[in-house]
Amino acid sequence: MRHSLPLAPQFYVTAPQPCPYLEGRMERKLFTALQGESSQKLNDSLSKQGFRRSQNVLYRPSCADCAACLSARIDVTRFKPSRNQRRVQRRNAHIERRATSPWATEEQYDLFRRYLDERHADGGMADMDVFEFAAMVEETPIRSRVIEYIDRDSGALIATCLTDMLDDGLSMVYSFYEPDLARNSLGKWMILDHIEIAREAGLPYVYLGYWVPGSDKMGYKAEFNALEIFRRDGWERLENVGDFNAEMHPLSTDPIAEQVANISFPDTRG
Template sequence: MERKLFTALQGGNAGPLNDSLSKQGFRRSQNVLYRPTCVDCNACLSARIRVKDFVPTKSQKRAAKKNAYLKRSATSPWATEAQYEMFREYLEARHSDGGMADMDVFEFAAMIEETPIRTRLIEYYTPETETLSRTLSATCLTDLLDDGLSMVYSFYKPELTKDSLGTFIILDHIEIAREAGLPYVYLGYWVPGSQKMGYKARFSALEVFTDGEWVKVEDPNSFSPTSPEGLNEPIAQQVANISLPQGDDGAPDGTYPVTEL
């Protein structure tokens, strides 16, 4: 039985709250921040890359070279028909049985547009030529945190899977963060041993949030999270252990009800 802690993102304190809780293993979904807190399982681990320590592998260098022709465009989060069509193709090809499989155009627009924080829609296009118009190839919804970039959700043309386009999007975000002087790129949750999430473990300088701290992942194949003793703590105690953003007077900045789901 899945269990999560979640809280609403709203008001003028939404940005600091997103920054603070992202550093504590939470992820954003529209106007909600959540973190798995299952009683008998701690397999879902929030993962991020240390930008300054990242070194690409040979295959990642090939992916960067293969997709170097793509042009990047960062815009405000606004959904388009072209994005939705590509999103549907992506789901049908790669995640037809996933939780988003039934998402309609209105829900898609809400996923992109409903955000009270600094968010960008980063699109990748084939360049326009004399004979071909500009074509959308990939899109990533990305939050701007005070210590990095958080890749909320990315998707691309399924026929470009062979070009390792998903890998390229992460590599490009590492480069964006490096140029901006941001130390981390947040990848979302990684489950050791999961085939679908295995691509995250192929990036060097990876670390995960477990047992209240970020831990370096030296060898993904042998890595296991720390003892899940704290998972059986009462929800109230888990909430009490969460650090909230501080106001000028040193007190928690605002009230954020964290709830069990």
């Protein structure tokens, strides 16, 4: 099925498949290709409308009878670390950050495999080989960086994040870390470090991907204050996580044609 607008990207819809976050649900995605000279502007614009990047594709959930997946970002200016997050920062004071171009290495892949085998052995990436990993990192038509985190004492690579640079923030596309260091809470620490990077660069947001109420896999994102979620075509503050109810009824999602018609596109003239 294809839906398009004049002089705008063409949009497609994936076939329904089992949801990886909520048992008994089916997921479906709305997506478009990210290519050409306007890729950066398109990525900037659609990221602000709840889309995420995967290689040269932009997508967002468009499930037929569920709207539980919500794009989430942290307002850097309002964020204040909790007591537990300050402990995480102190626990990882020995880690050194290194930003590089989006180029995959064997060291990254070895870490990636250890992470998947320990944390996501039954996930959609479980069978990803070194060539597919390289494509995930390197096939990017926009400004991206690989942020490596090195143990200053041993020199070992212990965490990595593929990060997109948007005009209003940083988007954490995919991160992974040494599974044997669970006590260090490296996933949370990378978010804290990206907040610091954004603050240093004067960027207002850190985009975290999707938060899914009721999913243990995504629950950690709600631990960060100053969180905003994209819902009903706009961003809103997530004030009280405990009182938030996910929308999972047959009328939660607008028809595809209406969704596409309501997407705003950047002016790429000139």
